[in-house]
Amino acid sequence: MPVKEIPIGVSNRHVHLSPSAVERLFGPGNALTPLRELSQPGQFACRETVSLIGPKGRIDRVRVLGPARGETQVEISLYDGYTLGVVPPVRDSGDIEGTPGIVMEGPRGRLRIDKGVICAARHIHMHPADAAAFGVHNGQRVKVSVDGPRGLILDHVLIRVSANYRLEMHIDLDEANAGQIATGRKGILLG
Template identity: 75%
Template sequence: MVKDSLEQMSSQLRIPIGVSNRHIHLSPEAVERLFGSKDALTPMKELSQPGQFACKETVTLIGPKGKIDRVRILGPARGETQVEISLFDGFTLGINPPIRDSGDIEGTPGITIQGPRGQLQISKGVIAASRHIHMHPSDAQRFGVNHGERVKVQIDGVRGMILDHVLIRVSEKYRLDMHIDLDEANAGHVKNGQTGVLLK
C-alpha cells in the first residue's frame, strides 16, 4: 500500500525535461544590425513554450580566445539581447559566464556577434542560464509551488542525480517543461523527453 502510494505520487510529480544547447535571443535592433531587417527571423521549429520557436538563422559568437559558429537564434525578438552558453562554451570563447536567471543580465560579460549583414558588440548579456521549470498556474497549484521558488528535482538513470536550486517560473503563457543546459545533461546522461521528479 505504501509502495503504491509513493509510486502514484512520483507519477503525479513528474516533469518533462528539455536540454537547451547554446542559443541567443536578439532584440529587434540587433536583428536589423545583423541581418539587415527587423523581420529577418524565419521560424524553423516550434519550441516547448507556446509562441517560441527556433529560427533558421544563426550567428557566430566571437570571444577573446575563440569563436563558436552556427549559434541558433530563438524567436521572437525580445527586449534585450541575451546569449545563453554553457560553462564549457565559456572556455572556448574565453569568457566566464555567470549562472543567472534568464533576463538578469546586469553586470554580465559582453561579446561580439557576427551576422551575415553586420557585426554587433554587446556590453552585457552573456550568461549560463540557471536550471528552471516553466509552469502554467494550474501546474503550480498541482505541484504546490509558487513563482520564484527554488526546488530540487531528481532524475533517474545510469548517472542519476538530484538537481538543487531549480527555479520555478509561473505564467499563463507557459507549458510544463524543465530546462537544463548541455553540461548538466551530459553529467547526468539526460536526454530530451526524459522526466524528473519534483522533491518537496
C-alpha cells in the same frame, strides 16, 4: 502521494535578439524566420544563426530563438565559455546586469554587446494549474531528482509560472551530459 513528474528539455547554446540587433546582424527590414516551434507556446527556433566571437575563440552557427525580445541575451554553457574565453555567470534568464559582453557576427554585420552573456540557471516552466497541482509558486527554488546510470539531484531549480507556459524543466548541455539526460526524460520534483 502521487509522483510529481516533470518532462526535461535540454537547452543548447542560443541567442535572443532585440529587434535592433536583428537588423544589425541580418540587415535592415529583416525579421526572424521560424524554423520549428519550441516546447513553450509562441517560442520558436529561427532559421537565422550567428557566430559568437570571444577573446580566445569563436563558435559558429549558434541558433537564434524567437520572437525578438527587448534585450539581447546570449545563453551558453560553462564549457562554451572556456572555448570563447568568457566566464558566463549562472543567472536566471533576463538577469544580465554585470554580465560579460561578446561580439556576434551575422551575414550582414557585426554587433558588440557590453552585457548579456549568461549560463542560464536551471528552471521549470509551469502553467498556474501545474503550480497548484505541484504545490509550488513562482520564484520558489526546488530540487529535482533524475534517475538513471548517472542519476543526480538538481538543486536550486527556479519555478517560473505563467499562463503562457507549458510544463517543462530546462537544463543546459553541461548538466545533461553530467547525468546522461536527453530531452524527453522525466524528473521527479522533491520539493
